[in-house]
Amino acid sequence: MKKNFKIDLSWKQRIIAMFFTVLIYGIVIYFLNTTRSLESAILQGVIFGALFVLLFPWTLKKMIGKRIDTIVPELFENEKVEEEIFANLFRGIEGVGGKIFLTNDRLIFKSHSLNIQKGQTNIDYSEISSVGRRKTMKIINNGMKILTNKGQEYCFVVNDRESQIQKISSKLV
Numbered sequence: 001m002k003k004n005f006k007i008d009l010s011w012k013q014r015i016i017a018m019f020f021t022v023l024i025y026g027i028v029i030y031f032l033n034t035t036r037s038l039e040s041a042i043l044q045g046v047i048f049g050a051l052f053v054l055l056f057p058w059t060l061k062k063m064i065g066k067r068i069d070t071i072v073p074e075l076f077e078n079e080k081v082e083e084e085i086f087a088n089l090f091r092g093i094e095g096v097g098g099k100i101f102l103t104n105d106r107l108i109f110k111s112h113s114l115n116i117q118k119g120q121t122n123i124d125y126s127e128i129s130s131v132g133r134r135k136t137m138k139i140i141n142n143g144m145k146i147l148t149n150k151g152q153e154y155c156f157v158v159n160d161r162e163s164q165i166q167k168i169s170s171k172l173v
Contacts, residue, residue, distance in 0.1 A: 018052075018053040027041075071098060071112055073108045073120060075108075085099060087109065087158045089111075089154060094117055096111045097114070098115070107168065107171070125172055127149050144156045144168075146168070
């Protein structure tokens with residue numbers, strides 16, 4: 001089961017994102033600039049907004065997309081991957097990007113090659129005591145916490161958190 005890394009925004013979403021980026025960046029530049037040149041702040045905001053909203057996603061897709069699509073976990077004999085989930089795993093202060101693989105035996109997190117901390121984390125389903133919600137930076141509702149019987153805590157960031165928690169919880173039964 002291979003999923004492609006995609007950043008798909010409609011043109012309407014891109015225009016809205018660019019507008020807010022231009023507005024916020026322009027205001028910041030205006031107040032940081034000692035000459036208080038409105039024309040300069042607008043020009044810099046437009047250039048930054050266009051680059052950030054149009055060029056950055058394209059560059060990210062080219063740089064990381066291939067690396068994410070090629071992540072392959074080390075599996076046991078007779079172990080099969082049943083589900084792949086894009087995720088970040090917090091290892092200290094670094095949010096390590098990669099994928100969660102749900103297999104018939106265990107949960108595996110494997111990082112992509114652009115991280116400082118690379119490698120594979122294996123958690124047997126029998127070792128998991130709970131799967132729950134958490135907030136990233138105590139604000140954003142996209143975090144998932146896995147606790148083990150030994151007291152280890154794994155904090156992930158995932159899309160569609162409720163669905164991912166349900167998938168993992170169903171493996172524990």
